[in-house]
Amino acid sequence: MMPKQTNVKAYLIDPLGKLVTEISLPPTNDAIYRAIEADWYAPIQIGKSVNYFLVDEEGYLREKKVWWRLKGFNESLVNKAVVIGMVDAGFIDVTTKLDFIKSLVIFLED
16 A cells, blocks of 8 residues: 655745745646646756755746746746755755745746
């Protein structure tokens, strides 16, 4: 019998709604893909922590693009992203505070 899958705490960056919110999702790639509405993601590590921004890797190719930036990151990002903890064993609860993530995200005007 398989153990019951426990959801993990993550943050969703929604540039269309200009929101960063806490979410709970299964610790699977499929759940991440659904949350960011993408088929692939690219990880951006937050410092030397276990926390990562998982951004829409193909967002630049989409017809609909909503842009945002991270303070201290030279490249603009596009569409939704998830902030989650990652270790060798898989996904874990994000350990960075929501307010800190909000302070890093800059939503760009259309």
